[in-house]
Amino acid sequence: MFPDALQFHIASYIDNFVKWLQISYGATFDAFSNFLLTILLGIQNALLLIPWWVWVVVVTGLAWWQSRKIFTALVLGGLMMLVGVFELWVPAIETLAIVITSVIISLVIGIPVGVAMAEWDRLSVVITPLLDAMQTMPSFVYLIPALMLFGLGKVPAVIATVIYAVPPVIRLTDLGIRQVSATVQEAARAFGATRWQMLKEVRLPLAMPSILAGVNQTTMMALAMVVVASMIGARGLGERVLLSLNRIAIGNGFEAGFAIVALAIIIDRLTQGVARRWQPPQTN
C-alpha cells in the first residue's frame, strides 16, 4: 500500500476555497445564475408554446428548403414526430432549450475569441493549448467546476455545456479567417481597407463557411454534453436515460436514446444545410 506519510489531501482546501468564493461573491453568482435561468426558461417556454404539429411542419419545411429532397424532409419530420409518439416531447424541448441557450452563449464568446486569435498571433499562442486541453479532457470533468460554483440544476448544466462546446467554434473561426486568400486580402489592402474594413468586408464573409461548420460542431457537442449534464440536474432526455439506467429499464432507455439521436440528426442536418448555403456562388 501507499505509505501513510506521503498521503495528503487537497480536497478540504478546495472546499474552503469554494466556500470562500460563495461567501464573497455569492450575490454575483446568484445574480448571474438568475439571469441565465431567466433566459433559459424564457426560451423553454417559448419552445413549449409552439404546438407540436408546427414543429413537425417547420422541421420538414426547413429540411426541404435546404436539401430539396422530399425523402430527407419526410425522414426529418418523421423523426420529430416520433419523439412525441414516445411521450418524450417535454423532455426533448427541455433538452433543446438548454442546447440553444448554451449554443448562443458559446457563439457570443467563441466567435469574437476566434476572430481575436486570427488577428493577434500572440493570443493564439496562449489560447490554442487551452483549447487542446479542453478538448482532451473527458466531459465529466466539466461538471465539477460548474457544480462547485452553481450547485445542482439547469444553470450549471449550461455552464458545463458551454465549456465543453465552445472550442470548435473558436477553432474554426480562427482557422477560417487564416485561410482567407492572401491575394484577396492584399487587393483589399491596396485599395485602402482599414483593419476593421478588412475584417468586415473580406475576412469574416470569406471565413463564413468555416465559422458555420464550427457552429454545427458546437451545437452537436452541446447536445452530447446536455445528456451528460443530466447528472448534475439538467432535466430532459438525458435524465430519462439516466433514470432508465438506474432502473435497468432497457425499453425506456432505448426510447430516450432514440429521441436524443433523432434530435441530433435533425439539428445536424439543419445547421449543415445553412453552412452549405453560405458558400460563395460559382454561377449566377
Place this chain on the structure above:
Amino acid sequence: MVKDNKPLLEVRNLWKVFGVNEENIDLNDLAALEQLEANGAVVAVRNVSFRVKRGEVFVIMGLSGSGKSTLIRCLLRLIEPTSGQVIVDGEDVTAMDEKQLIQFRRNKVAMVFQHYGLLPHRNVLENVAFGLKLRGVSREEREERALKAIEQVGLKGWEKYYPGSLSGGMQQRVGIARALVQDPDILLMDEPFSSLDPLIRREMQDELLKLQESVKKTIIFVTHDLNEALRLGDRMAVMREGVFVQVGKPQDIIIKPADEYVRRFVQDERRMALVAAGNRKALP
C-alpha cells in the same frame, strides 16, 4: 508650382532586403550586405531610382525573381521598403503614417493584380465598387460609377455575375474596372495579363492601349514579356537581381542594349528590327 515639369512619381534609392532585422542594416556597407546575403537575406530591390511623368506608361521588365513585384508593391507600401523614398505628386509616401497611407491608397493609386484578387462573394458590380465603398461613397453614386467602368472594360450585362463564373480574361477586366473606377493618379499593374492565354493576352493589351487613349492614366506596368513591354511602354526599365540595368525608350534599348543581359533579353526583337531595316550583316 509648375506641375508638368515635375515627375508625378519619383523613386529615390529604394531598397528592399528580405529576411533580416531591418533596423540594423547599413546599406552602404557592401561587405556587410554580402555577408547578410550569404546568411540567407534576399536583396530584392537594390538602390533603384526613377521618375515617371504624368500620362506616361512605364514598363518594368525582368525575369522571374528579379524583384519587379517587390518594387511595385513598395510604391504603395504593401511591402515596406527597407530604405529610400517614394514621392507621388510631391508627397513623400514613405513618410506617411497609417492614416495618410490609407487615404493615399484610396485616392491616389489603384492596383491590378496578376491573380485578380477579386472578392468571390461579391458580384461584378460590387467588386468594381469595392474601392468606392471603402472610401465611404454612397451606394447610389458608387453603383453609377461602377456601371460606367464596367462598360469601359466591355463587361456590360455581366454586373450580377460572380467572379467564379467568369473566364480569366473577364475576371481581369473586372480587376481593371475596379482600378479605373477609383480615378487614380497612378495605375499599378503587376503582370495583369500573364496568367491569360496568348490570344486573350494580346486582345487585352490592345484594349488597354485603346482605354489609355481615353483615360490617359499614368501607368506602371510590370511584365516579364518583352513583346508586351514593347507594345505598351512609353519607357521601360530592365531589371535584374533587384537592379535597374537599363532605363529608356523601348527602341533605344533594343538598338543599344546596355550589357549582355539586356542584349540576350532583346535578341529576337533586335534581329527582327534589323531585318526590317535591311541590315542583315549587322547581326551577331
